[in-house]
Amino acid sequence: MQRTDRAPAWAGALAGLTAGAVALGVAQLAAGIVGPKTFPVVAVGDVVVDLTPPPVKDFAINAFGANDKTVLVGGVLVVLALIAAALGVAARRRPVYGDAGLLAFGAVGVLAVLTRPGAGAAWVVPTVAGVAAGMWTLRALVRRAGLASRAVPAYEPADADADADADRMADTDRMADADRTADVDGTVADRAVAGRAADGESGPQAGPEPGPEIERPVVMRPGAYGAGGFDRRRLLTGVAGGVVVAGAATVLGRALGSRQAVDVARGGLALPSPATPAAPLPAGTDFRIGGLSPFVTRNRDFYRVDTALVVPQVDPRAWRLRVHGMVDRPIELTFDDLLGRPLTEADITLTCVSNPVGGEYIGNARWLGVRMADVLREAGLQSGADMLLSTSEDGFTCGTPVDVVMDGRDALFAVAMNGEVLPVDHGFPVRQVVPGLYGYVSATKWVVDVKVTRFDRDEAYWTPRGWAAQAPIKTQSRIDLPRQGTTLRSGRTTVAGVAWAQHTGIEAVEVRVDRGEWRRARLAAVPGPDTWRQWALDWDAAPGRHTIEVRATDAAGRTQAEQQTPPAPDGATGWHTITVQVT
Incomplete structure (x- = not known):
C-alpha cells in the first residue's frame, strides 16, 4: 500500500x-x-x-x-x-x-x-x-x-520478525498470483515457486529471498517525505x-542602465548665450502671495505627463534630429549643429490636455532653443504640407499643425529650461515647445524625428485613441487660494489664482461668491501672450459656508464656458468652483 x-x-x-x-x-x-x-x-x-x-x-x-x-x-x-x-x-x-x-x-x-x-x-x-x-x-x-x-511505501520494518513477516506476506502474494494465472490458462506462472519445487523445497517455511521484482514494504514515520x-x-x-x-x-x-553617463554628459554642457534673449520680466509679474502659484515654475515642480515608463537616456553625442517628408532638402542635425545655430529665449506656459478644470498639469518656464520655423524653412516646406509628425526617442508621436509653427510665435526645439540644461525628465537633450497648443500635439520630449506630412495621411499617437488631431489651448482659470474645503476666519481675505489663454493672452478675470455679482480681479503683469497670468481679489468673508467661482476672458474677447466638460477629446471646460467655511 x-x-x-x-x-x-x-x-x-x-x-x-x-x-x-x-x-x-x-x-x-x-x-x-x-x-x-x-x-x-x-x-x-x-x-x-x-x-x-x-x-x-x-x-x-x-x-x-x-x-x-x-x-x-x-x-x-x-x-x-x-x-x-x-x-x-x-x-x-x-x-x-x-x-x-x-x-x-x-x-x-x-x-x-x-x-x-x-x-x-x-x-x-x-x-x-x-x-x-x-x-x-x-x-x-x-x-x-x-x-x-x-509515492512512498506504507510500512517500515521495526525488527527481524517484521522482516520475516514481510517475506511471508510477499510469498503468499506471489503464490496467489500463480494460482490466478493457472486459473486463466491451466499453467503455473510463478517461476519462483516452480524453481523451489524443482530444488526439493516446499512451503513458505523455507524463507525464500524476494525476487528483484518484489519491493519490500516499509512503514513511513509521520512527517517523512520519501527520500x-x-x-x-x-x-x-x-x-x-x-x-x-x-x-x-x-x-x-x-x-x-542608469542615467549616470547621460548625467555626466548633461553636466558637462555649456549653454551658448541666446542670440535673441528674453526681456527681463516686467515689474509686478508675481504677486508673491503665499499659496499662489509662482509665475516661474521651478524645474523640479514642473508637471510631467508622458507615456514613457522608463525615462529615455539619450547621449547628446549620439543624438540626431532628422527632418524629412514633404520637404525639398531633408536635414539631419547633431546636437552640436543645433547649439551652433542662433538660439531664442522665451517665456512659455505649457498645459496638458488631461488637465481637468482646476487641475495642476500646467507650468510656466523660460525656454532656450532653436526656432522650429527656421529649420523648416531651411528644409524647404512643400505645398500642401499641414502637419509635423514628430517622434520621440521612445517611439511616441504627436502631430503639430504647420501653420501654427510658422506664424511667428516662439515654437522651439528647446535645449534649456529656466537657465539650466534641459532636465532628463523633461526631454534632454532636445524637446519641442510650441505655445498655444496642448502638449500632446506639440511638446514632444526627446524628439529625434520630424516628418513633414499631412493630417489626412498620418496619425499621431493619441488621435486613434479618441483625442482630437488638433488641439488649441482653451481659455481657463484656476483658484489657488484659498484651497477647496478650507476653513477661514471672517474678515478681509485674498482670493487668488492663475488664468491662461496661450498664444492669445488673458484680458480679464472675474470672481463671484455665492452666485452673486461678478467682480473683476486685479491682474499681474506678463511678458507676453504665451504665459499664464496671476490674478487676485480681496474679499470680506462673512461667517458661513460659501461657494467661490472664477472665469477668465482672453484678449480676443472670448470668456471661458461655464459648462463642465471632461478633458477628452480636446481639453476640459468649465468654471473652477470651490467651497470654504468661514468662522
Whole structure:
C-alpha cells in the first residue's frame, strides 16, 4: 500500500516567489547591458499603456498624477509575484508545471518587447535570460528542499520478525498470483515457486529471498517525505541565496542602465548665450502671495505627463534630429549643429490636455532653443504640407499643425529650461515647445524625428485613441487660494489664482461668491501672450459656508464656458468652483 506526501503550499509559494525574483533580477541585469527598454516588465507596461482605453488612462492620470507609471509598474510586479507563487505551488506536484508557466510568461514578455519601436533580435535576450534563470532556480529549490510530491511505501520494518513477516506476506502474494494465472490458462506462472519445487523445497517455511521484482514494504514515520523528505532548512537557505542573487543582479542592472553617463554628459554642457534673449520680466509679474502659484515654475515642480515608463537616456553625442517628408532638402542635425545655430529665449506656459478644470498639469518656464520655423524653412516646406509628425526617442508621436509653427510665435526645439540644461525628465537633450497648443500635439520630449506630412495621411499617437488631431489651448482659470474645503476666519481675505489663454493672452478675470455679482480681479503683469497670468481679489468673508467661482476672458474677447466638460477629446471646460467655511 502506498500514499502520496507533499510539502506545504507555503513552501512551494516561497520557492516560486524566489524563482520569480531571480528571473526579474537577471532580466534587469541583461537589460542594463542591452538597453533599459528591453526589460520585460517595462515592455509589458508599455503595451498596457498602448492598449488601455482612453477613459482608463484619464482616470489613472487624475487619480495618481505623476505617479501613474509607478502604480502601473507596481501592479505588473504584483501580478507577476502572484503568478510566481502559484507556479511554485504547482511545481510541488510536477516541476514541469513551473517550467511551463515560466515559459508562457516569457513568451508574453518576448512579444511585448518585440512590439516596441526599434526592437531587434537582441532585445529578447533579457527576457530569455530571466526565464532560464527562473526555471533553473525553481527546479533547484524543488530538488534541494524535497518539495516535489512522491509515492512512498506504507510500512517500515521495526525488527527481524517484521522482516520475516514481510517475506511471508510477499510469498503468499506471489503464490496467489500463480494460482490466478493457472486459473486463466491451466499453467503455473510463478517461476519462483516452480524453481523451489524443482530444488526439493516446499512451503513458505523455507524463507525464500524476494525476487528483484518484489519491493519490500516499509512503514513511513509521520512527517517523512520519501527520500530525504521536505527539508525546511535547506529551503530557507536556498531562498536566501536566491534573494541575494536577485538583489545583486537588480542593483547591478540598474547601475548599468542608469542615467549616470547621460548625467555626466548633461553636466558637462555649456549653454551658448541666446542670440535673441528674453526681456527681463516686467515689474509686478508675481504677486508673491503665499499659496499662489509662482509665475516661474521651478524645474523640479514642473508637471510631467508622458507615456514613457522608463525615462529615455539619450547621449547628446549620439543624438540626431532628422527632418524629412514633404520637404525639398531633408536635414539631419547633431546636437552640436543645433547649439551652433542662433538660439531664442522665451517665456512659455505649457498645459496638458488631461488637465481637468482646476487641475495642476500646467507650468510656466523660460525656454532656450532653436526656432522650429527656421529649420523648416531651411528644409524647404512643400505645398500642401499641414502637419509635423514628430517622434520621440521612445517611439511616441504627436502631430503639430504647420501653420501654427510658422506664424511667428516662439515654437522651439528647446535645449534649456529656466537657465539650466534641459532636465532628463523633461526631454534632454532636445524637446519641442510650441505655445498655444496642448502638449500632446506639440511638446514632444526627446524628439529625434520630424516628418513633414499631412493630417489626412498620418496619425499621431493619441488621435486613434479618441483625442482630437488638433488641439488649441482653451481659455481657463484656476483658484489657488484659498484651497477647496478650507476653513477661514471672517474678515478681509485674498482670493487668488492663475488664468491662461496661450498664444492669445488673458484680458480679464472675474470672481463671484455665492452666485452673486461678478467682480473683476486685479491682474499681474506678463511678458507676453504665451504665459499664464496671476490674478487676485480681496474679499470680506462673512461667517458661513460659501461657494467661490472664477472665469477668465482672453484678449480676443472670448470668456471661458461655464459648462463642465471632461478633458477628452480636446481639453476640459468649465468654471473652477470651490467651497470654504468661514468662522
